[in-house]
Amino acid sequence: MNGWRTLFPNAWYISAREFRSRARSRSFIIGTVILAVIAFAATQAPVLIDFAMSTSQTRIEVLVSASGLPSDSQALLAGKLNGQASSASQPAFVLSWLGSGDLKSAQQALEQGKFDALLIVDRDPASQNLAFTLQTDLTSDGQVVGTINQAADWLALDDGLARAGTSIGAVQATPFAVVPVNPSAGPAKNVSQEVSTSLLSTGLIVLIFMAIVTYGMWVAMSVAEEKGSRVMELMLNATTPLQMLAGKVIGNGAAGLTQYGIVLAAVVGGLLAQGPIHQMVLGSGSGAPFGGLDPVVLAAFAVLFVLGFLFYSLLYAALGSLVSRQEDVQSATSPLMMLIFVGYFMSIFGLQAIDATWVKVASFVPFFSPYLMLARVSAGHVALWEFALAVAFLLAGIAVALVAAARIYSAGVLLYGQRVGLRQVLKAARVSR
Amino acid sequence: MSLVIDSVYKRFGDVQALDDVSLEIKPGEVFGFLGANGAGKTTAMRIVLDILRPDSGTISWNGRLNTEVPRDTWGYLPEERGLYAKMKVLEQLVFFAKLHGVAPRKAEQDTRDWLERFRIPEYADKRAEELSKGNQQKIQFIAAILHDPQVLLMDEPFTGLDPVNAALLKEAFQEMKERGKTLLFSTHQMDTVEELCESIAILDRGRVVVGGTVRDVRRSTGRQVVRLAVEGDSDIDWLGTLNGVSVTRRGQDYTEAEVARSQDPATVLQAALARGCTIRQFEIADPSLEQIFIEHVGQIDTSERTLAPRGTYP
Numbered sequence: 198m199n200g201w202r203t204l205f206p207n208a209w210y211i212s213a214r215e216f217r218s219r220a221r222s223r224s225f226i227i228g229t230v231i232l233a234v235i236a237f238a239a240t241q242a243p244v245l246i247d248f249a250m251s252t253s254q255t256r257i258e259v260l261v262s263a264s265g266l267p268s269d270s271q272a273l274l275a276g277k278l279n280g281q282a283s284s285a286s287q288p289a290f291v292l293s294w295l296g297s298g299d300l301k302s303a304q305q306a307l308e309q310g311k312f313d314a315l316l317i318v319d320r321d322p323a324s325q326n327l328a329f330t331l332q333t334d335l336t337s338d339g340q341v342v343g344t345i346n347q348a349a350d351w352l353a354l355d356d357g358l359a360r361a362g363t364s365i366g367a368v369q370a371t372p373f374a375v376v377p378v379n380p381s382a383g384p385a386k387n388v389s390q391e392v393s394t395s396l397l398s399t400g401l402i403v404l405i406f407m408a409i410v411t412y413g414m415w416v417a418m419s420v421a422e423e424k425g426s427r428v429m430e431l432m433l434n435a436t437t438p439l440q441m442l443a444g445k446v447i448g449n450g451a452a453g454l455t456q457y458g459i460v461l462a463a464v465v466g467g468l469l470a471q472g473p474i475h476q477m478v479l480g481s482g483s484g485a486p487f488g489g490l491d492p493v494v495l496a497a498f499a500v501l502f503v504l505g506f507l508f509y510s511l512l513y514a515a516l517g518s519l520v521s522r523q524e525d526v527q528s529a530t531s532p533l534m535m536l537i538f539v540g541y542f543m544s545i546f547g548l549q550a551i552d553a554t555w556v557k558v559a560s561f562v563p564f565f566s567p568y569l570m571l572a573r574v575s576a577g578h579v580a581l582w583e584f585a586l587a588v589a590f591l592l593a594g595i596a597v598a599l600v601a602a603a604r605i606y607s608a609g610v611l612l613y614g615q616r617v618g619l620r621q622v623l624k625a626a627r628v629s630r
Numbered sequence: 631m632s633l634v635i636d637s638v639y640k641r642f643g644d645v646q647a648l649d650d651v652s653l654e655i656k657p658g659e660v661f662g663f664l665g666a667n668g669a670g671k672t673t674a675m676r677i678v679l680d681i682l683r684p685d686s687g688t689i690s691w692n693g694r695l696n697t698e699v700p701r702d703t704w705g706y707l708p709e710e711r712g713l714y715a716k717m718k719v720l721e722q723l724v725f726f727a728k729l730h731g732v733a734p735r736k737a738e739q740d741t742r743d744w745l746e747r748f749r750i751p752e753y754a755d756k757r758a759e760e761l762s763k764g765n766q767q768k769i770q771f772i773a774a775i776l777h778d779p780q781v782l783l784m785d786e787p788f789t790g791l792d793p794v795n796a797a798l799l800k801e802a803f804q805e806m807k808e809r810g811k812t813l814l815f816s817t818h819q820m821d822t823v824e825e826l827c828e829s830i831a832i833l834d835r836g837r838v839v840v841g842g843t844v845r846d847v848r849r850s851t852g853r854q855v856v857r858l859a860v861e862g863d864s865d866i867d868w869l870g871t872l873n874g875v876s877v878t879r880r881g882q883d884y885t886e887a888e889v890a891r892s893q894d895p896a897t898v899l900q901a902a903l904a905r906g907c908t909i910r911q912f913e914i915a916d917p918s919l920e921q922i923f924i925e926h927v928g929q930i931d932t933s934e935r936t937l938a939p940r941g942t943y944p
Contacts, residue, residue, distance in 0.1 A: 210728050218714065221716075222716070431726065
C-alpha cells in the first residue's frame with residue numbers, strides 16, 4: 198500500500214478520462230436529455246391541471262319564479278358555487294341570472310347547448326320555503342350537481358332567515374380558531390406544507406437511491422470494460438490499483454453529478470417558468486413553488502449524497518473487478534443491489550415510523566445511513582450530534598471500503614477467465630501488492 | 631548492471647507457471663523469450679513488471695529490486711492487446727504518457743512523430759476501434775515507448791503484423807537498441823529471433839530449458855549441420871550413405887545433413903569432390919533455432935502462427 202503518497206496526479210488524469218468518455222457517450226447524452234425533459238414537464242403539471250380544470254366550466258342560467266327573494270341572493274349563489282376560489286380568473290361556474298324571465302326562451306337556450314343547466318327557483322305554496330328544479334343532462338349524483346344543490350340550500354336558508362327578520366351575515370359564527378395541542382412544537386403546519394415536506398423527503402431519498410444504483414453501476418461497468426478490453430494490463434504498468442480505483446470513482450461520480458446538475462437546472466428552470474407559462478396559457482400567474490425546501494435538509498442531502506455514493510461505488514468497483522465481461526457485471530453486483538434496495542425500502546417505510554428504534558439504529562449503519570439519516574433529518578427529529586455520528590461512521594465505512602476494495606481490485610483485475618469466487622479473491626488479495 | 635531474474639517460482643492452483651526461473655539480461659541487449667503457449671512467458675513478464683508477485687525469488691534491475699524501481703523504467707506491450715475502443719488515438723496515447731509523468735505537449739509531439747514513422751499520421755484523430763488489428767498493434771507499441779523507458783517488455787509483438795509492418799517494427803527495435811534500451815520480447819517466430827536477438831531463453835512448462843547468446847544456444851546441442859548444393863545433379867543420395875551422416879532436409883536449393891560429433895564435416899566436402907561434383911554451395915552451419923526448439927520442447931505449437939491444421943506443418 199505505498200500508493201497513498203502517489204495518488205495524484207494519476208488519479209486525477211484517470212478521473213478526467215473517465216469523466217470525458219462517460220460524458221461523451223451517447224447513452225449519457227440521450228439519458229440526460231430525456232431526464233431533463235421529463236423533469237421539466239413534471240414541473241409544469243400544476244399548469245396542466247389548471248388548464249384541464251378551466252375547460253370544465255359549468256354554465257347555469259337561473260330563472261326566478263318565486264317572489265320576495267332577498268336582494269343578496271344572486272351574490273350568495275355565485276359565492277357558494279365558486280367557493281373560496283370565486284376570485285379566480287377561471288371560476289368553475291358561470292351564472293346567468295335571468296330573474297323572472299321567460300321559461301320558454303330559457304329552455305331553448307339550454308337545448309341549443311348555450312348552457313349546461315337551468316335552475317328554476319320557485320316557492321312551495323304550503324311551507325313558503327324555496328323549491329328548486331334543475332333541468333340538466335349532468336349526472337344527477339355527480340359533484341357538479343352536488344355543488345349546485347348545496348349552494349341552493351344556502352339560498353333557501355338565507356330566504357328563510359330573511360322571512361324571520363334576520364340574515365346569514367347576522368348569525369354567522371365569529372372567526373374559526375385553530376389552536377395547537379402541543380404549543381412547544383411551534384406553529385402547526387398546514388396540510389399542504391405537511392404533504393410537500395413528506396413528498397420532498399421521499400423525493401430526496403429516491404434521488405440518492407437512483408444515484409447510487411445508476412452511477413455505482415457505471416463504476417462497475419467501467420472496471421469490467423477495462424478488463425474486457427485488456428487495457429487493464431497497460432494501466433497496471435502505468436499506475437497503481439489505488440490510483441485507478443480513486444480515478445474511476447471520482448470520474449464517474451463527477452459525471453453523475455453533472456447529469457444531476459443538468460436535471461436539477463431543468464427543474465429549477467421549470468419552476469421559474471411556471472408563472473410565465475401559466476400566464477401564457479391561462480392568462481394568470483400561479484404561486485409559490487418552492488414550499489417545503491429546508492436549507493438544513495438540503496445540506497444534509499448533499500453530504501449524504503456524496504458520501505453514500507463514495508461508499509457504494511467503491512464496493513461496486515471491487516465487485517466489477519471480479520468479472521471479465523460486462524455482461525457478468527449485473528450478476529456480480531446483485532448482492533450489493535439487494536443491500537441497496539433493503540436500505541431504500543427501510544427508509545420509505547421508516548418515514549411512516551420515524552421515531553421507531555429500528556429506524557434510529559439503522560440510521561447509523563453505513564449501508565443504510567445515506568437514506569435513513571436523510572429521512573430522519575427531513576422529518577426534523579434528529580439532533581446534530583446524531584447526524585455527525587452517522588457521518589463519522591459513514592466516513593469510517595468509506596475508509597474500510599477503500600482499503601478492502603483496493604485489495605480486491607488489485608487481485609481481481611488480473612484474474613481473467615471464469616467468474617472468480619470469494620475465496621480465490623481473498624487468497625489473491627493476500628499476496629498482491 | 632542488468633536485469634536479473636533470480637530463482638522465481640509462481641504457482642496458479644495446480645499449475646506451476648514458473649519453476650525456478652533464473653535469467654540475466656544485459657543492458658542494451660535484445661533478448662528473445664521462446665516457448666510454447668502456456669510455457670510461462672507472460673507470467674514471467676508480469677512478474678518482472680511487478681503486476682504479479684512471485685511465490686518466491688527476486689527480480690532486480692541494476693541492483694535495485696523491481697518493487698523499488700520507478701514504474702517508468704518499464705515499457706510494456708501486453709499480449710492481450712488493449713486500447714480504449716472509443717477513445718481517439720492521439721488522446722489515449724497522450725493519456726498513457728501522462729500517467730507515466732510525461733508532459734502533455736511533449737507526449738503529443740512524440741506521438742505525432744511516431745505515427746508519422748509508422749506511416750499512419752492520419753489516424754491521430756480516429757477512434758481506436760476504427761483501426762485494423764495491425765495498426766492497433768503499432769499504436770500499442772507507441773504506448774509502450776512514449777515515456778522513454780529503459781527496459782521494453784513486449785509479449786508477442788509481431789503476431790498479426792503483415793511483412794511491411796513487421797519490417798517497420800523491426801526498424802523501431804533497432805532504433806530502441808541504438809538508444810541503449812534493453813529489449814525483451816516473446817515470440818513464436820524463429821526467423822525473427824534469429825534476425826534480432828543477441829540472447830534467448832527457451833521456456834517449457836515454467837522451466838528455462840536452454841538460455842544464453844544465440845550462438846551458444848546453437849552450439850549447445852553438439853550437433854553439426856552441413857548444407858551442400860552441387861551443379862547439375864540434384865540427386866545426391868550418396869550423401870546418406872556416408873558414415874555418420876544423415877540427411878535432414880532435401881530441397882531444390884540445397885540438401886542439409888547432420889554430421890555426427892565424431893566426424894569432421896570436411897569429409898562430406900572431400901566425398902563430394904571425390905565424386906567429381908561441381909560444388910555450388912558448401913556450408914558448415916549451426917542447427918536452426920527451430921530445430922533446437924523442437925529438440926527441447928517437442929513439436930512447435932503453430933496454432934497462433936498459421937491457419938493450417940495442427941501437425942501438417944513440416
